[in-house]
Amino acid sequence: MYDYKGLNEECGLFGIWNHNEAAHLTYMGLQSLQHRGQEGAGIVASNNEELVGERGLGLLTEAISEQSLESLKSFGHAIGHVRYATSGNKGIENIQPFLYHFYDMSVAVCHNGNLINAQSLRQELEEQGSIFHSSSDTEVIMHLIRKSRAATFEEALKESLRTIKGGFTFALLTKDALYGAVDPNAIRPLVIGQLQTGEYVLASETCAIDVLGGEFVRDIHAGEYVVINDEGVRVESYTHETTTAISAMEYIYFARPDSTIAGKNVHAVRKITGKRLAQESPAAHADMVIGVPNSSLSAATGYAEELNLPYEMGLVKNQYIARTFIQPTQALREQGVRVKLSAVKDIVHGKNIVLVDDSIVRGTTCKRIVRLLKDAGANEVHVRIASPEFMFPSFYGIDVSTTAELISAHKSPDEIKTYIGAESLAYLSVDGLIESIGIDEEEPYSGLCVESFTGDYPAGLYDYEARFNANLSERQQAFLTSNKQYFDRKGNQYV
Numbered sequence: 001m002y003d004y005k006g007l008n009e010e011c012g013l014f015g016i017w018n019h020n021e022a023a024h025l026t027y028m029g030l031q032s033l034q035h036r037g038q039e040g041a042g043i044v045a046s047n048n049e050e051l052v053g054e055r056g057l058g059l060l061t062e063a064i065s066e067q068s069l070e071s072l073k074s075f076g077h078a079i080g081h082v083r084y085a086t087s088g089n090k091g092i093e094n095i096q097p098f099l100y101h102f103y104d105m106s107v108a109v110c111h112n113g114n115l116i117n118a119q120s121l122r123q124e125l126e127e128q129g130s131i132f133h134s135s136s137d138t139e140v141i142m143h144l145i146r147k148s149r150a151a152t153f154e155e156a157l158k159e160s161l162r163t164i165k166g167g168f169t170f171a172l173l174t175k176d177a178l179y180g181a182v183d184p185n186a187i188r189p190l191v192i193g194q195l196q197t198g199e200y201v202l203a204s205e206t207c208a209i210d211v212l213g214g215e216f217v218r219d220i221h222a223g224e225y226v227v228i229n230d231e232g233v234r235v236e237s238y239t240h241e242t243t244t245a246i247s248a249m250e251y252i253y254f255a256r257p258d259s260t261i262a263g264k265n266v267h268a269v270r271k272i273t274g275k276r277l278a279q280e281s282p283a284a285h286a287d288m289v290i291g292v293p294n295s296s297l298s299a300a301t302g303y304a305e306e307l308n309l310p311y312e313m314g315l316v317k318n319q320y321i322a323r324t325f326i327q328p329t330q331a332l333r334e335q336g337v338r339v340k341l342s343a344v345k346d347i348v349h350g351k352n353i354v355l356v357d358d359s360i361v362r363g364t365t366c367k368r369i370v371r372l373l374k375d376a377g378a379n380e381v382h383v384r385i386a387s388p389e390f391m392f393p394s395f396y397g398i399d400v401s402t403t404a405e406l407i408s409a410h411k412s413p414d415e416i417k418t419y420i421g422a423e424s425l426a427y428l429s430v431d432g433l434i435e436s437i438g439i440d441e442e443e444p445y446s447g448l449c450v451e452s453f454t455g456d457y458p459a460g461l462y463d464y465e466a467r468f469n470a471n472l473s474e475r476q477q478a479f480l481t482s483n484k485q486y487f488d489r490k491g492n493q494y495v
Ligand code: AMP
Pocket: 253, 292, 295, 357, 358, 359, 360, 361, 362, 363, 364, 365, 366, 398, 399, 400
């Protein structure tokens, strides 16, 4: 059966045109995007005649061997993908880029995000005779492109991009060009860069351009696509029905701190969220502030700076353990085997601590960390979250797509405080978040997607709508009724 959950969640994309080390540079670009996905990786390269690919499971270094990379050495163009782990569907067949060989052309495609009308499109396509190979949404766009009667590949791509809905970015490679595309709300990011030697690259985040010593050229805005070929780079729009709503979760959690999204550096934004959180919810009588490595460290420094409190390293993360690491068994966990995160006992013992984390989703991580600190002798633990209550599922590609799994959909901050065993708990306000990110009011950067905090879905819900409405919790319903101010954006369901 078709999995209800989107299958192409948060991922990293990279592409490069016309460089004699295209595959190697793609590998390096992907390495800097590894935080966006550790389940699998792939590279497809082209030499103006044929397209060939290598892909595998796990981290990039596990997925693509030196030998595989060597086999792509003579190819001048490439795209690559790192894939985020989602439940189920962990097979090699879902690792991208997908490479299609048709009688008249070959196309490689990779995708970041989630298509919210993929299920209904797939049903329509199957009724018309299409046969799907994988359970991935990405196949849908390829079917749409091939079914189109448009005269050129570019026109067919535009038509298909207008048909799909959700939060997405794509990178596609043919023997003639490298293409990139961004959804009509720019929920997921994609940028263009230029290397010192003049070649153009595409990447999910600017950090991938920086590691190659390149220059940022521009963000690809809502509803735009880019064509990079031997003639240079050309940015066009496939739709003008756009409302910019960049995913706030990119700033809060996903992106690397050295990346810049829509002109805002991620570390700087996180630091401001920490400062704002300190203004909104100062913790009295604290001895120190500590952050949860890695994504919360920036916010924790902002919190500490604002209140003139010492910022300390109270937790240490083992940097060599990937998401796919072998979990200790329940029995070993009960014995206290904690391989991923450790408390620095000499620092936290007997102290009143402010623990800053970027978000609480299911609540299990925070509960575990509070326990870790208390076991290490911490006196009081005051938890401060540098984002608002994560109350609504996200269907735009961050792998949190059911209400049931969200602790804030069911419990109040006070109840969660008790659940995680903290002395106090406070969240950043929605306005605090929006103002901290501070996206310029001027077009094209007009807004943010804060759907998980407000239930405002700028790209709509489509295939997910019935289930979303049927599963609304009491807390969610109460929030939607009392926070109408968040529901005036074009395309949302509740105006
Ligand atoms: P939990 O509350 O146990 O679900 O874990 C929340 C922690 O996971 C946060 O502190 C984040 O650092 C991280 N996180 C936030 N959003 C996501 C996401 N969509 N997928 C995976 N981890 C996330």
